[in-house]
Amino acid sequence: MNPSYQLLLILISALEITFTKKLLPNLIIIIITILYLMYKNLPARTWWWILAAPIIPGLAILVTIGWFGSHNIMYAWILVSRIYVYILTGTAIVKTHSTLTLTRSLEQNLHLPPKYAYGVLAALNLIPKTIENVQKIKQAATMRGVILNYWSPQLYFKAILTAIHWSDELAQAMESHGFNEVQSRTVSHAIAVKTSDWWLLIGGLIILQLLLIFCPV
Structure with missing residues (x-):
């Protein structure tokens, strides 16, 4: 189906x-x-x-x-x-x-805007990188004698700052590869x-x- x-x-x-x-x-x-x-x-x-x-x-x-x-x-x-x-x-x-x-x-059959596809795919692809980044932040803090638990606000603040930096890099990478949010998105496999x-x-x-x-x- x-x-x-x-x-x-x-x-x-x-x-x-x-x-x-x-x-x-x-x-x-x-x-x-x-x-x-x-x-x-x-x-x-x-x-x-x-x-x-x-x-x-x-x-x-x-x-x-x-x-x-x-x-x-x-x-x-x-x-x-x-x-x-x-x-x-x-x-x-x-x-x-x-x-x-x-x-x-959903994008092809329900005619959702390209922003939806770009946002979802970017979020899914960044999940493993985000998990890895959180581990690096905890390890770096431990080396400085600071223990960051999963309920520590500092941990999530640092992760958010990194994500903001990634968003700017992702936007530049998409533009350099010819992505345009106002144009219809081409597909390699039509569903x-x-x-x-x-x-x-x-x-x-x-x-x-x-x-x-x-x-x-």
């Missing part, structure tokens, strides 16, 4: 689920997404994170609503199931398409929208409406 249309389907589904109070549609979506991720051979470590990480906020919701709030256990379970729906569906699109492919698809993408999007939304309307709980 086209990445843009898959993301659009997930966003619309998440928005509708947010404003409905039914548990069964959430469970059906969770089961379908789990089967899809099993088909995509999701690593065991990723399974552990997406299934174990929501346990803490889920328990907090159950305790808050079930014992100290409205005492509505069914509504508490609905909220917990929403957390798993959001995490699993988000993991599904990331597992299916790389972030770079998703960014290019086409097929008829099947439309059918999958419309069919998925229709199935979701049927679940939300006819499921008893």
